[in-house]
Amino acid sequence: MPPTIADVAQKAGVGVGTVSRVLNESPRVSDRTRAHVLAIIEEMDYRPSFLARGLSKGTVGVLAAIVQRMTTPSALQRLRGILDEASAAGFDVILHNVNDVTDYRNQVRDLLRPDRCAGGLLVSFKPDDEDIPLLATNPVPVVVVDGQIPGLAGLHIDDELGGRMATEHLIGLGHHRIAFIGDWEDPIGFNPSSKRLAGYRSAIAGAGLQIPAAYVKSGLHERTVTLQHINELLDLDDPPTAVVASADSHAMVAAEGARARGVLVPDDLSVIGFDDLDIAEHLDLSTVRQPLYESGARGARMLLDLMEGSLPAPQQVEMALELVARGSTAPPSPTQ
Amino acid sequence: MPPTIADVAQKAGVGVGTVSRVLNESPRVSDRTRAHVLAIIEEMDYRPSFLARGLSKGTVGVLAAIVQRMTTPSALQRLRGILDEASAAGFDVILHNVNDVTDYRNQVRDLLRPDRCAGGLLVSFKPDDEDIPLLATNPVPVVVVDGQIPGLAGLHIDDELGGRMATEHLIGLGHHRIAFIGDWEDPIGFNPSSKRLAGYRSAIAGAGLQIPAAYVKSGLHERTVTLQHINELLDLDDPPTAVVASADSHAMVAAEGARARGVLVPDDLSVIGFDDLDIAEHLDLSTVRQPLYESGARGARMLLDLMEGSLPAPQQVEMALELVARGSTAPPSPTQ
C-alpha cells in the first residue's frame, strides 16, 4: 500500500493538517516546516490520493470528452488539443466515443456529474433540443467544441462563410462552372455540409452565375460515393471546371477520381477542400483552413476557466477561417 | 447537490447499509425491501458517487490507456477496441498521449496508481528495459497492446512472419525483383519495420533470390520520404517488379508515386502493405492483415480479467496474421 498523509505526518513529526497545507501550497506554513515536510514527501515518494482529495474537495481533476465519431481525422485533431491543454493543467481526460443516437443521453447523464468529472467537452456533437436546458444547468460545466448551441458555451466557425470563401476563390480565378460535393445530415452529429453549401450558393448567386442542378452532389460520406459523384460530374455534357468539396476528405477522393480518368488537377479541374487536415498540405490541396487542434485546446481552456469561475458567463467564440491556396486550384484553361 | 445514500435510506425508511446492499446486488436483502429501495432510487434519480465508492473499495472504475502516437490510424483502431470493451464493462478510460520520451516515465508513475485507475494499457509502446520490473510489479496491473515485453502481459504479432508472408506472396506470384520500403526505429515506440525487413530477407534467401542493396529503403515515416524511395527504386537500371512496404501507409504512397510516373499497379509494379487499415480495402491494396481493433478489445478484456483475478498469471498472446490478396499485386508482366 502506498503511504498516506498520516504516514508522512508521523514521519515528519507534524500533524496531517500541516502536511495538507504544504500539499495545497497554503502560505500558513513556515518555510522551515515546509521544506522538511517536502523532503519527507520526496523521501517516501508520497502522492496524495486523487480519490480522497476529490471526495473531500467535492471535485475531481478529470475532464470528460464526449466525441462524435472519434475516428475522423478532424475529431482526432481536436482531441489532441484537448488532451494537451488538459494535461498541461494537470487534468486527466476521460474519453467517450458516441456511436449510437440512443446511448448519448445516458452517457451525458451518467458521466457529466461532479463525482466523475469536473467539466465536459462535447466535440462535434449536437444534443437534442430538449436536452439543451439540462446541459446548460448541468452540475458540471460543459463546453461545445465545434458547434453553436444557444445557451451553451462553445467554439464554432462560420460554415456558410467558409463555403463562400472557397467558392469565391474559384470565381476569382476565373471559373464559371463550379460544382459542389458534400454529404447528408447526420442524425446526431453536426453536419456542416449544408451550411457550406449555402455559402457556395450565395457566392454563386453573388457573382451572377447560373449553375445546373446536377452540379450539386451530396450523399454518404464514403469513398465510393464521392468517386461516383466526381464521375457523374465529369460525365456531364457541360462538366464543371472546378469543384468545391465540403471537406478535405471529399476533395482528396474527388481529385483522385479525376486523375484516374485522365483529368488533370488543376489544369483541367480545380479542386478545393475544407479543414486543412495534415495530408492536405502533402497533397498540395487548396482548402479553407479551420483551426482543429486549436479548437480543442481553446475549448479545454474555456472549460477550465469556467470551472475556476474566472470566466464570467458561458460564451460562444467564433474561430477564424483562412483560405489556403495551394496547387490544386488554378485558373481554368483557355480552351474550356 | 445530488442526493446521497443517506437521503435514499431516510426516504426509504431503511438504513444506509441496506441501500448499499441493494446497490451492490447483495443477496442479503428481502425482495420486498429491494424493490422498495430501488423505487426510491429511481424516484430520486440517485447515483452512487464514483469517488466515495472508489475510496471505500480501494479501487476505481477507470482504466488508463497510454498511447504512443495516438494519431496514427492503427493506434486509433486499437483505441476504439479498448473503449468499446471498457465501456461495455462499465469502465471509464483515461487517455494519455505520449509524445515525448522524457515524460512517459512520469506519466506511468503518476497515472498507474490505485487511486487513479484500476489497470493500465500500454499501446504500441516500448518501455525502457529498466522500467519493466517496475511495471511488472506495479500496484495496478498492466497489459501491453501491440508489444512483447518479457514479464508483462500483452498481445503481439509475429512481425518477422508477416514480412515473410508478404514477400512469399510476391514470390509465389513469380516475382524475382522485390524491393522493401520501411522506416527507422523510433526511440520510444516499437518500430516493427526492422522485424518485417528480417522476414523479407528470410523469404528472399529462402527462395534463393539475390537482391541488390539498393532494393532496401528506410527512412522517416513521411510521405515525401516514401515518394523519394519509390522514385529511387524505379530509377534503378534494374528496377523491382514488386515492393513490400512495412505499412499500408507506405504502400499507399508508393503506389501513388508509381502511378504518378506512369508505372501501372499492379501491371508494372506489385505493391503489398501491412496492417489492413480501412482504406486498404478501398484502395484495393493487398496487405498482411493484423487485428487492430481486436488487439485493443482483447487487451482490455485481458486487463479486466487480470484485475478480477480470473486470469491466473500475466500471459502473452500472439495474434494471427492473414494475407489479404487484393488488386495491387499480380504476376509480373511477361516483358519484365
Place this chain on the structure above:
DNA sequence: CTGTTAGCGCCTTCAG
C-alpha cells in the same frame, strides 16, 4: 434479513 458504526485518505475549520 437489517440497522449501526468504523474506516477509506484528505481537506478544512477551529482552537491554541
Place this chain on the structure above:
DNA sequence: CTGAAGGCGCTAACAG
C-alpha cells in the same frame, strides 16, 4: 504558525 477533529459518500464488518 500548527495540531486536533469533523466531514465528504460509500462499503463492509458487526451486532441484533
